[in-house]
Amino acid sequence: MSQQPPGEEIARRLVARASWQPLEVLFWAAALASIYVLPGRHLILTEIAILGLFALSLDLILGYAGIVSLGQAAFFGFGAYAAGLLAKYDLVTEPLLALIVSGVAAALVGFVTSFLVLRGSDLTRIMVTLGVALVLREIANRYAWLTGGADGLQGVEIKPLFGLYRFDMFGHTAFCYALGVLIVLFLLARRIVHSPFGLSLQSIKGNPVRAAAVGIPVNGRLVAIYTIAAGYAGVAGALLTQTTAFTSLSVLDFERSADLLLVLIIGGTGYLYGGLIGAILFKLMQDYLAALTPQYWPFWIGLLLVAIVLIGRERIMSWTKPIRALARRLDWRRSTTAVAVEGQRP
Amino acid sequence: MTVMLETIALEKRFGGLVATSNVALKVEKGARHALIGPNGAGKTTLINLLTGVLRPTAGRILLDERDITSLKPHSRVKLGIARTFQINQLFAELTPIETVALAVSERLGCGKNWWRIVGRPSQVTDEVVKILENFRLVDVMNERTAILPYGKQRLLEIAVAVASAPRVLLLDEPAAGVPEDERHMILDIVARLPGDVTVLLIEHDMDLVFQFAKWISVLVNGVLFVEGSPEAIARDERVRQVYLGETGHG
Numbered sequence: 238m239s240q241q242p243p244g245e246e247i248a249r250r251l252v253a254r255a256s257w258q259p260l261e262v263l264f265w266a267a268a269l270a271s272i273y274v275l276p277g278r279h280l281i282l283t284e285i286a287i288l289g290l291f292a293l294s295l296d297l298i299l300g301y302a303g304i305v306s307l308g309q310a311a312f313f314g315f316g317a318y319a320a321g322l323l324a325k326y327d328l329v330t331e332p333l334l335a336l337i338v339s340g341v342a343a344a345l346v347g348f349v350t351s352f353l354v355l356r357g358s359d360l361t362r363i364m365v366t367l368g369v370a371l372v373l374r375e376i377a378n379r380y381a382w383l384t385g386g387a388d389g390l391q392g393v394e395i396k397p398l399f400g401l402y403r404f405d406m407f408g409h410t411a412f413c414y415a416l417g418v419l420i421v422l423f424l425l426a427r428r429i430v431h432s433p434f435g436l437s438l439q440s441i442k443g444n445p446v447r448a449a450a451v452g453i454p455v456n457g458r459l460v461a462i463y464t465i466a467a468g469y470a471g472v473a474g475a476l477l478t479q480t481t482a483f484t485s486l487s488v489l490d491f492e493r494s495a496d497l498l499l500v501l502i503i504g505g506t507g508y509l510y511g512g513l514i515g516a517i518l519f520k521l522m523q524d525y526l527a528a529l530t531p532q533y534w535p536f537w538i539g540l541l542l543v544a545i546v547l548i549g550r551e552r553i554m555s556w557t558k559p560i561r562a563l564a565r566r567l568d569w570r571r572s573t574t575a576v577a578v579e580g581q582r583p
Numbered sequence: 584m585t586v587m588l589e590t591i592a593l594e595k596r597f598g599g600l601v602a603t604s605n606v607a608l609k610v611e612k613g614a615r616h617a618l619i620g621p622n623g624a625g626k627t628t629l630i631n632l633l634t635g636v637l638r639p640t641a642g643r644i645l646l647d648e649r650d651i652t653s654l655k656p657h658s659r660v661k662l663g664i665a666r667t668f669q670i671n672q673l674f675a676e677l678t679p680i681e682t683v684a685l686a687v688s689e690r691l692g693c694g695k696n697w698w699r700i701v702g703r704p705s706q707v708t709d710e711v712v713k714i715l716e717n718f719r720l721v722d723v724m725n726e727r728t729a730i731l732p733y734g735k736q737r738l739l740e741i742a743v744a745v746a747s748a749p750r751v752l753l754l755d756e757p758a759a760g761v762p763e764d765e766r767h768m769i770l771d772i773v774a775r776l777p778g779d780v781t782v783l784l785i786e787h788d789m790d791l792v793f794q795f796a797k798w799i800s801v802l803v804n805g806v807l808f809v810e811g812s813p814e815a816i817a818r819d820e821r822v823r824q825v826y827l828g829e830t831g832h833g
Contacts, residue, residue, distance in 0.1 A: 243712055243715065243716060243721045243724075244708065244709070244712040245722065247680055247702075247708055247711055247712050247715065248702060248705065248708040250680055250724075250725060251680060251681075251684060251701050251702025251711075252700060252702055252703070253705075253707060254681075254701065255700045255701075263791070336794050393794055428697070428698060429697045431700050431701065432695060432696055432698060432699055432700065432701065433684075433685070433688040433689075433690050433693050433694050433695070433696050433697075433699070433701050434694065434695050434696065434697035434746075435689075435701075436677075436684070436685050436688070436701050437680060437685060437689065438697075439674070439676070440674050440677065440685050443674035443676055444672055444673065444674050444675075446636070447668070447672040447674065447743070448674075449655075449656040449657045449660075449674065449749055450656060450657075450660065450665070450666060450667075450668075450744075451633065451660060451685065451686040451688045451689055451743060451744075451746070452660035452661055452686070452690060452694070452747055453657055453685075453689055454655075454657045454658075455657070455693075458695070461695075502726075508717055534759070545799045550607065560767060575783065
């Protein structure tokens with residue numbers, strides 16, 4: 238490798254960070270295939286897509302910028318109520334447009350509260366984010382004339398998507414819609430984390446003192462990603478309202494933030510797929526275990542969590558090594574680049 | 584000669600402790616200036632004041648006649664002050680390629696770009712190549728920084744600072760902790776820094792100081808004790824007493 242001209246090797250390495258891996262292609266192919274292969278499961282798949290998007294928002298701040306949050310439900314809930322109110326009062330009737338408006342609104346709340354998480358340690362941040370979510374929940378509870386309070390927001394009617402596709406009771410439209418939104422926002426997140434901006438976030442996570450010493454405005458970058466992540470969470474919340482035509486105080490619950498952290502820990506942080514894989518495992522387990530033992534399913538989730546932490550993610554990852562090695566062998570691009578590199582050697 | 588970096592009556596107190604007291608330091612443009620002094624003399628505190636990590640209790644700091652006293656660390660980097668750290672401050676999970684690409688991107692103003700892939704435009708790649716080759720990091724450029732040998736980490740520490748193309752480079756004990764057989768690499772790198780870069784070196788290693796510096800300032804108990812050419816400092820009886828004597832039997 239060292240015989241290669243370093244310039245080309247470095248350029249190749251930098252660009253390779255962002256290249257698509259075969260397993261990624263497989264993942265999304267499977268996701269798209271589920272539209273046709275699992276038509277009877279679209280309701281739970283919609284839930285999974287929404288939870289996955291929500292977890293993606295936490296991964297952006299936790300996995301990349303190192304901001305621990307126990308209050309991501311604040312933005313999820315804000316987006317959920319925004320979408321509900323927009324539909325209920327016919328303010329924005331087209332669902333996709335309402336989704337965007339709700340996401341932007343949640344991002345604004347994220348921007349305003351981001352200044353609270355700039356200072357302090359992880360523990361301070363946990364408390365501050367938790368506090369913001371609690372405050373928002375109580376505000377929603379207090380202003381029942383607007384939010385419906387403990388009864389939830391009644392009378393939400395979601396108009397057809399693009400004026401064409403009605404949200405059906407089997408969740409077909411809902412799943413295609415949620416999956417489409419997830420894919421678009423995932424691609425955007427993938428672009429973001431492989432950009433210089435994304436790299437600077439990773440450097441801030443690793444060592445904020447040095448990051449500032451190479452000229453990175455640490456606080457500005459943290460505000461930016463916190464705002465973006467809040468927007469993602471808001472879109473996830475809005476999707477939930479739109480696909481269920483209902484929202485209630487539970488969207489702002491502490492449990493929602495805590496479960497989210499659980500999802501991300503199950504799937505792993507800092508590689509974007511953790512939230513999605515975690516969401517799939519979490520929802521499927523919840524579904525399966527709840528059918529098995531309706532009252533005790535959190536017991537198994539807890540057991541899994543303890544097992545993951547004790548065994549260690551690296552060891553679990555090493556179990557999937559043969560699969561990844563196989564995927565790499567099947568990678569059609571690798572063989573062509575190897576030949577190209579061979580040809581350039583003197 | 585023009586003065587590149589200047590402090591005016593700079594003072595820093597930590598409660599009752601005066602770490603920097605009425606320091607009036609002038610570093611000339613293109614200087615090879617060393618700052619020496621016994622342990623606890625306040626050398627690193629002074630660096631932290633110059634780079635904005637600490638806020639002075641009183642006094643001013645001028646960079647090329649511009650007052651930078653109230654500027655944040657990252658803004659000072661943009662104006663051309665870069666530093667290395669006495670204890671490595673690196674990004675453990677990033678590779679040398681990524682670390683240097685990060686600093687170069689930031690300097691070229693594409694650090695906040697969230698749409699392009701790192702390494703495009705190719706100007707970034709060209710710079711990264713030059714720096715990694717200069718600092719002999721090509722052989723380890725794809726390793727995680729956390730697992731690099733200490734000498735390589737030390738080189739990366741300086742490489743990151745140089746990657747921000749500073750006008751003033753503050754080196755805080757670059758050779759600290761580097762094993763004897765790898766020290767020549769550091770000395771070599773320091774000697775080959777571009778001549779138009781103003782360098783302020785803090786160092787305990789007297790070989791390095793006298794090999795490198797054209798001008799030496801001695802700091803004792805937060806006060807600028809004496810300044811002069813290396814020859815004058817080597818002859819100075821008071822310096823021998825407070826400093827050189829101490830290292831002689833240390």
